[in-house]
Amino acid sequence: MKIYTKTGDKGKTSLIGGTRVPKSHLRIEAYGTIDELNSYIGLLSDQPVNTARRAILREIQDRLFTIGSSLASDPQKSKMKIPDLLEEDILLLEKEIDKMNEVLPELRAFVLPGGHQSISFGHLARTVCRRAERTVIALQEIDFVVDLVVQYLNRLSDYLFTLCRMMHQDLEVEETPWQPRMVK
Secondary structure (H helix, E strand, O other), X not given: OOOOOOOOOOOEEEOEOOOEEEOOOHHHHHHHHHHHHHHHHHHHHOOHHHHHHXXXXXXXXXXXXXXXXXXXXXXXXXXXXXXXXXXXXXXXXXXXXXXXXXXXXXXXXXXXXXXXXXXXXXXXXXXXXXXXXXXXXXXXXXXXOOHHHHHHHHHHHHHHXXXXXXXXXXXXXXXXXXXXXXXO
């Protein structure tokens, strides 16, 4: 398989279904942001603190490929069978969040991102996930997007926030609560 095709040299690309669109099209931005998020999930998976969570992180990466496939398809023209996102995928994230929350202290304040490089990678993933969600919602306002995609991204950002808190605990790094400056 040849890596370069030269078909995008003039700033256009094809969606699944054959429709040519500018590379700046919102649909391309949406699945490109999902691809960026997937790379950050891979980085999180590679962190030694997440060895026991590697399987769930790989599952998330697989679901992100499913979402990318859905977003890369022209809803009017694609006849290609693409993988489905399922309600169970969201339930899996909720189950994992609940499991972590059982052992985490109650959250009483906003928490500043950081404290350890692995945790910072997690917060980068979380913020890219939120950007992906915003982009997908903007696309959904003008074109078809499966509702489960938005729900999954919303739950995934919650999962990533909780994972960062769990990494704080696992790495024995204290969370830094945000303490707003008082107005005089």
